[in-house]
Amino acid sequence: MNRRATLATTARVLRQLRHDPRTIALLLAVPVLLLTLLRYVYDNKPLVFDHVGGPLLALFPFTTMFLVSSVAMLRERVSGTLERLLTTPLAKADLLFGYALAFGTVAVVQTLVASSVALGPLGLDLAGPTVGVVGLALLDALLGMALGLLLSAFARTEFQAVQFLPAAVLPQLLLCGLFAPRAQMASVLRGLADVFPLTYAVDGMQQLAVGGLTGQLARDYLVVAGCVVAALLLASATLRRRSA
Amino acid sequence: MVNSVEVEDLKVVRDHTQVLRGISFTLAPGTVTGLLGPSGSGKTTLMRSLVGVQTGVTGSVRLLGEPAGARSLRRSVGYVTQAPAVYADLTVIENLRYFAAVLGADAARVTAVLEQVDLSDRAGQAVHTLSGGERARVSLAVALLGSPQLLVLDEPTVGLDPVLRRDLWLLFAELARAGATLLVSSHVMDEATRCDRLLLLRAGQLVADDTLAGLLARTGARDAEGAFLAIAEAVPA
Numbered sequence: 001m002n003r004r005a006t007l008a009t010t011a012r013v014l015r016q017l018r019h020d021p022r023t024i025a026l027l028l029a030v031p032v033l034l035l036t037l038l039r040y041v042y043d044n045k046p047l048v049f050d051h052v053g054g055p056l057l058a059l060f061p062f063t064t065m066f067l068v069s070s071v072a073m074l075r076e077r078v079s080g081t082l083e084r085l086l087t088t089p090l091a092k093a094d095l096l097f098g099y100a101l102a103f104g105t106v107a108v109v110q111t112l113v114a115s116s117v118a119l120g121p122l123g124l125d126l127a128g129p130t131v132g133v134v135g136l137a138l139l140d141a142l143l144g145m146a147l148g149l150l151l152s153a154f155a156r157t158e159f160q161a162v163q164f165l166p167a168a169v170l171p172q173l174l175l176c177g178l179f180a181p182r183a184q185m186a187s188v189l190r191g192l193a194d195v196f197p198l199t200y201a202v203d204g205m206q207q208l209a210v211g212g213l214t215g216q217l218a219r220d221y222l223v224v225a226g227c228v229v230a231a232l233l234l235a236s237a238t239l240r241r242r243s244a
Numbered sequence: 245m246v247n248s249v250e251v252e253d254l255k256v257v258r259d260h261t262q263v264l265r266g267i268s269f270t271l272a273p274g275t276v277t278g279l280l281g282p283s284g285s286g287k288t289t290l291m292r293s294l295v296g297v298q299t300g301v302t303g304s305v306r307l308l309g310e311p312a313g314a315r316s317l318r319r320s321v322g323y324v325t326q327a328p329a330v331y332a333d334l335t336v337i338e339n340l341r342y343f344a345a346v347l348g349a350d351a352a353r354v355t356a357v358l359e360q361v362d363l364s365d366r367a368g369q370a371v372h373t374l375s376g377g378e379r380a381r382v383s384l385a386v387a388l389l390g391s392p393q394l395l396v397l398d399e400p401t402v403g404l405d406p407v408l409r410r411d412l413w414l415l416f417a418e419l420a421r422a423g424a425t426l427l428v429s430s431h432v433m434d435e436a437t438r439c440d441r442l443l444l445l446r447a448g449q450l451v452a453d454d455t456l457a458g459l460l461a462r463t464g465a466r467d468a469e470g471a472f473l474a475i476a477e478a479v480p481a
């Protein structure tokens with residue numbers, strides 16, 4: 001790893017984002033708007049809002065970060081800059097961790113904005129500590145980013161990259177336990193849910209909704225964090241210098 | 245003196261078609277070699293094989309004594325792709341500063357290459373607002389940043405006016421005088437006069453490897469274009 005190259009990559013990605021203020025506005029506003037919408041959908045059922053609000057606080061940043069990072073990486077590939085970078089001394093890990101730091105920074109801001117609105121004015125009432133909630137939401141955003149970077153390696157066009165969102169995220173969403181408790185699912189589905197990282201993200205938020213720090217919650221943090229690191233390493237391993 | 249590039253029996257298969265069919269040549273240090281050939285003849289594929297980003301390559305490709313794609317070459321080989329590979333949403337100077345950080349070049353290099361490609365007055369402009377020729381020069385400037393010993397340039401002068409083209413060829417000659425080795429592809433046959441040596445590629449085969457004077461003498465043609473046509477017609481595709 002070369003710290004200068006990694007940090008330069010982070011700064012470059014953030015600079016690209018700064019040249020695109022509309023994307024920044026969307027990144028920050030969309031989760032807030034969706035949570036607000038949800039709050040009024042359950043206007044007369046505050047307990048339901050508390051039940052689904054936590055997981056969704058994790059899901060919205062997860063989804064937006066997945067999209068933004070996979071499209072950013074794909075653009076790098078299509079514009080030829082990826083190929084150019086791969087002929088320079090820049091290590092693949094420097095590139096990916098540079099990206100991770102940049103989008104990680106965005107994820108921190110996005111998560112702080114979304115959680116302060118949700119836990120503040122929207123009155124989302126979670127029993128667990130705020131730090132725990134924000135921390136998990138941040139990990140989920142990072143998970144979205146890491147999976148986005150990983151899957152973008154398999155997309156050749158923008159159309160494909162955008163299709164990866166429903167293909168990779170919706171199955172995880174359907175099985176994560178938000179729509180039906182996992183205990184009631186057929187064993188095949190439960191087995192699938194057990195290997196999907198999003199399951200642990202949502203489970204963690206559900207734990208935080210009802211209580212404090214438990215062993216299961218600690219496991220959830222560890223699994224999500226582990227998946228972030230694993231996805232980044234895998235992304236770096238699947239990035240090929242040579243192409244057809 | 246040891247050659248900068250040694251290619252032996254290079255074959256490349258792209259998508260089940262044989263794009264390069266056994267190419268051998270060497271490039272001496274401090275020279276400018278022109279890689280000429282019609283569209284689709286395999287110029288870009290050859291260059292991609294040299295810089296180590298092409299799959300489906302067989303044969304031996306050695307640059308500066310190392311096999312193509314070796315880690316140690318990433319600092320000493322500069323590559324300019326046919327389509328400008330720079331960040332369109334960043335300014336010229338932002339692009340150069342980023343690649344300088346990646347290559348370990350300093351701020352003085354950034355100023356120097358801007359000067360060399362004649363873009364000093366465009367430094368603060370976003371790349372997507374530049375003209376095609378200006379964008380191509382930003383891409384070239386990035387490749388110059390690391391002061392590479394070997395420069396592989398894929399049609400760097402396409403779309404440029406005669407004055408700029410002349411200036412760039414003067415720059416290439418100057419870099420070669422300073423010891424660099426350049427391989428420059430082009431469609432424009434009259435650019436052959438600017439090269440120490442010419443490689444003529446046709447349908448994935450090297451049909452000539454000579455100086456312009458040698459080619460003209462051999463074919464009796466009056467210019468590079470005539471020589472190319474004479475050779476192309478003599479060799480069955």
Ligand SMILES: Nc1ncnc2c1ncn2[C@@H]1O[C@H](COP(=O)(O)OP(=O)(O)OP(=O)(O)O)[C@@H](O)[C@H]1O
Pocket residue numbers: 244258259261263281282283284285286287288289290326431
């Ligand atoms: N990704 C690819 N997959 C399969 N075939 C390819 C691919 N890229 C190029 N080719 C084919 O390889 C041949 C050589 O292409 P190449 O790009 O090397 O030509 P070129 O001499 O650079 O042409 P031009 O002057 O138009 O840039 C062409 O017939 C082209 O259709």
Ligand SMILES: [Mg+2]
Pocket residue numbers: 287288289326398
């Ligand atoms: Mg080409």
